[in-house]
Amino acid sequence: MGAKLACPALFISAPASGQGKTTLTAGLARLHLRAGRRVRVFKTGPDFLDPMILARASGAPVLSLDLWMVGEDACRKLLAQAAREADLILIEGVMGLFDGTPSSADLATTFGVPVAAVVSAKSMAQTFGAIAFGLARFRPGLPFHGVLANRVGSARHAQMLQEALPADAPWLGHVASAEMMELPDRHLGLHQAHEIDDLDARIERAADALAQTTLADLPPPIAFTYPSDNVTIPRLLDGRHIAIARDAAFSFLYPANIALLETMGASVSYFSPLADEPAPANADAIFLPGGYPELHASMLARNAQSAASLRAHVSAGKPLVAECGGMLYLLDALTDVAGTRTPMLGLVPGEAVMQRRFAALGMQQLDGAHGALRGHTFHYSRVTTPVAPALVARHAQTGAHGEALYRHGSIAATYMHAYWPSNPAFAAALFHGTAL
Structure with missing residues (x-):
């Protein structure tokens, strides 16, 4: 020590x-x-x-x-x-x-x-x-x-x-x-x-x-x-520009996650889909965090400029990482608890339906080529998609199957909110769009 x-x-x-x-x-x-x-x-x-x-x-x-x-x-x-x-x-x-x-x-x-x-x-x-x-x-x-x-x-x-x-x-x-x-x-x-x-x-x-x-x-x-083992984080994202959606619809961000991106050498900027701001054209990767897209679905559906920039980013084959609410925004449509169906971006095939009771809750872990990435899940919606999971998380205590991580082109999307400092190499792979 x-x-x-x-x-x-x-x-x-x-x-x-x-x-x-x-x-x-x-x-x-x-x-x-x-x-x-x-x-x-x-x-x-x-x-x-x-x-x-x-x-x-x-x-x-x-x-x-x-x-x-x-x-x-x-x-x-x-x-x-x-x-x-x-x-x-x-x-x-x-x-x-x-x-x-x-x-x-x-x-x-x-x-x-x-x-x-x-x-x-x-x-x-x-x-x-x-x-x-x-x-x-x-x-x-x-x-x-x-x-x-x-x-x-x-x-x-x-x-x-x-x-x-x-x-x-x-x-x-x-x-x-x-x-x-x-x-x-x-x-x-x-x-x-x-x-x-x-x-x-x-x-x-x-x-x-x-x-x-x-x-x-x-x-x-x-x-x-201080712990005696003071590990140095490698600059696995050196020179990369990561744009992050941040507004009332997309706000579930761990400060430690953003700090890790910067420690690994990335420059970070923000844009607001809710304000119809375009994602920066020069971004190497985009992150759509969780939040409350269901409360703002109609406005998100109207905001064509932001939507066009995200579609262009994906068409260019650039990585886009989405968690929970961010994933819902990528789907074909989102239906709220009143039954109102709103078209979303259509970048990942499938639909989400909001429920009055939570659908999943708890700590989970994704195991991939870079080891274990830890995080949690807590959501009130259910997704149906023809996309097969690239990875499936497991529950921390029981080992039972948890959330899927989907790969669709350059997109990586999951319900799981990851704590990236638990595995910097895994996090870097997400934003490079490389094998997980």
């Missing part, structure tokens, strides 16, 4: 999703930012939406931490880099504290980051103490910092909650129910940051509420250590 770097750090978790973790993590980040501290926030697991909110709150990019997808050594390096640059590290958990393999508890324990549990106390009294008891004691060795009650109805309610706590679950305070502080959501999770008109006001209200709690106190410093 390399040099140790100490930085105050706190892990914000909960007994389940929907407890208010993102709202309060964002508020806590903004509170410390207002105090003049440099705050770095991380999000546990695969997520594109929460990091948008947290980046807005903290003023810095929000990277993913996951012991499987990112890898322990890579997580260790990211935390050590943050410790060198920041005055406070905050990590928001995923789902409940012990949910998933690996879980938030696994991550917090691996790096010794104390866990503050956020528990929604709406419609609850003394049972709050039982939940806190379980969170604090379920896993021996978990560094437990305390519990904060969210959505509290009154001062008397807060008193009952605090009195119910066991001695080894310190009270970190409470936050009252406040509709104007909560963040709106929809089928894939929270709304995107730019879609919430009063987002900064909501974050400020959360910061103000947390200022009255001991959760706002600066946590103790934690020692983070």
Whole structure:
């Protein structure tokens, strides 16, 4: 191991999703930012939406931490880099504290980051103490910092909650129910940051509420250590220009993925299909990320200039990589939950139909000529296509078949959201259009 770097750090978790973790993590980040501290926030697991909110709150990019997808050594390096640059590290958990393999508890324990549990106390009294008891004691060795009650109805309610706590679950305070502080959501999770008109006001209200709690106190410093094996990334994309679609329809981008492209020597530019911007004619490769094309299907269908540029790119035999929503845009048509069928680009034969329930969820891995590329899938649509899969992913825990990766001419398309730093050579092959 390399040099140790100490930085105050706190892990914000909960007994389940929907407890208010993102709202309060964002508020806590903004509170410390207002105090003049440099705050770095991380999000546990695969997520594109929460990091948008947290980046807005903290003023810095929000990277993913996951012991499987990112890898322990890579997580260790990211935390050590943050410790060198920041005055406070905050990590928001995923789902409940012990949910998933690996879980938030696994991550917090691996790096010794104390866990503050956020528990929604709406419609609850003394049972709050039982939940806190379980969170604090379920896993021996978990560094437990305390519990904060969210959505509290009154001062008397807060008193009952605090009195119910066991001695080894310190009270970190409470936050009252406040509709104007909560963040709106929809089928894939929270709304995107730019879609919430009063987002900064909501974050400020959360910061103000947390200022009255001991959760706002600066946590103790934690020692983070660089891994001894500091691998140099080869410049596998040296000189290549990669154009990336980025707007409200195509926004699911890991900052670490973009950083990897640049580390490998690529120059990156952006264009908006939703604004009918053409993809740059001089781009060597194009990436269409996931997002919400189904919410903007009619506009995408009307935007002829952007469509013509993508068709020209593919006709020229240049690589085009598409994930999830980006793949839907390439198909012949997309049908929404109301049954409205909208023509898409027609660059990959097949159609997609949106559903009201999710069709796939979980961590997956593609195995190819360059080894394993890890990522995740989460979507509410189903695709039918005559194109045979070039590769089929497998589920992280069960090994069962997962998402297909399709090759159609110079196009590589899949539902799986890949974390490219898990295999830079595989990622480079996608953008070179070479064998996978």
